[in-house]
Amino acid sequence: MSNLAIDARGVNKTFGTGALAFQALKDVDFQVKRGELVMLVGPSGSGKTTLLSILGCVLTASAGVVELFGTNITSLRERQLPVLRQALIGFVFQGHNLISSLTALQNVALILETRGVKRRHAHDEAAALLKRVGLGDKLNSFPDQLSGGQRQRVAIARAVAGKPPLVFADEPTAALDAHAGLEVTKILTEMCRENGTSVVVVTHDNRIFHLADRIVHIEDGQITDGHTAAAAATSPTAH
Ligand SMILES: Nc1ncnc2c1ncn2[C@@H]1O[C@H](COP(=O)(O)OP(=O)(O)OP(=O)(O)O)[C@@H](O)[C@H]1O
Ligand SMILES: [Mg+2]
Incomplete structure (x- = not known):
């Protein structure tokens, strides 16, 4: 069994076609x-x-x-992707992306239900997760009744609900002050470390870098510090 959660090789992404084509990723x-x-x-x-x-x-x-955990997702059909996503991946989106008509509790419980947890259990588990992120007194608040940091914590509880093996977070601290940003990232990393989750956090925030195992830089669609742990381990020039 490969020890890699994610193995992406030679990834290109072009948006649009013809004169309007834009290559956003170049052999990543x-x-x-x-x-x-x-x-x-x-x-x-x-x-x-x-x-x-x-x-x-x-x-x-x-x-x-x-490849995600050895499954080549690029060979799957489009309609299979949401199924895989649901089974493997928790997402904290750029902007929290909570459903505004649902309470904090319902936002988290909904994800658990889509992952197959029965409603009663989903609510209990969602409440436990929200307590864990410090929102035990906000279970029934709607997103627009919460502060930015609180909404981001709900988003984190939702991403880790059901313990998906992979969590992606896109600038989870962007809207937060230094203290709140560090706090929510600590909560995210702690919960993921407990679960053995593999995590990719996109961030500009150097105040949270120390929480990472590794920092990867990307510029103009290219990874600029190419030696990944896997490549370094197999490279004869690695030292
Ligand atoms: N749907 C799209 N159609 C055309 N171009 C796109 C599309 N999505 C992204 N791009 C372009 O691809 C490039 C990369 O965008 P991306 O959103 O990945 O950047 P980013 O690194 O996340 O930036 P930010 O830090 O501002 O969130 C940008 O130049 C963007 O304009
Ligand atoms: Mg972005």
């Missing part, structure tokens, strides 16, 4: 080990969300191979 190689926490860092427009979306089965690559 990106590996994440099981249980590893990687932060993906790069300027605005460098391709971070695009890469995360491809790894998260939200977008398909134009070329290249992506």
Whole structure:
């Protein structure tokens, strides 16, 4: 069994066609080990969300191979992707993306129900997760009744609900002050470490870098510090 959670090789993504074509990812190689926490860092427009979306089965690559836990997702049919996504992946989106007509509890419980947990249990588990992220007194609040940091915590509880083996977080601290940003990232990393989850966090926030196992830089659609752990281990020039 491979020790890689994510093995992406030669990934390209072009948006649009003809004169309007734009290549957002250029031959990206990106590996994440099981249980590893990687932060993906790069300027605005460098391709971070695009890469995360491809790894998260939200977008398909134009070329290249992506394997998640040994399953080649680039060879799957489009309609199979949501099934795989549901089984494997928790997502904290850029902007929290909570459903505004549902309470904090319902937002988290809904994900558990889609992962096959029965309603009663889903509510109990969602309440426990929200308590864990410090929102025990906000279970019945709607997203617009919560602060930015609180909404982000709900989004984190939702991403880890059901313990998916992979969690992606796209700038989870962007809307938060330094203290709140560090707090929510700590909660995310703690919960993922307990579950042995592999995590990719996109961030500009150097105040949270110390929580990562590894930082990967991307610029203009290319990984700029190419030696992944896997490549370094097999490379004769690695030292
Ligand atoms: N659907 C699309 N159609 C055309 N171009 C797109 C599309 N989505 C993204 N792009 C382009 O691809 C590039 C990478 O976008 P992406 O959203 O991945 O950047 P990012 O690194 O996440 O930036 P940010 O830090 O601002 O969120 C950008 O130049 C963007 O304009
Ligand atoms: Mg982005």
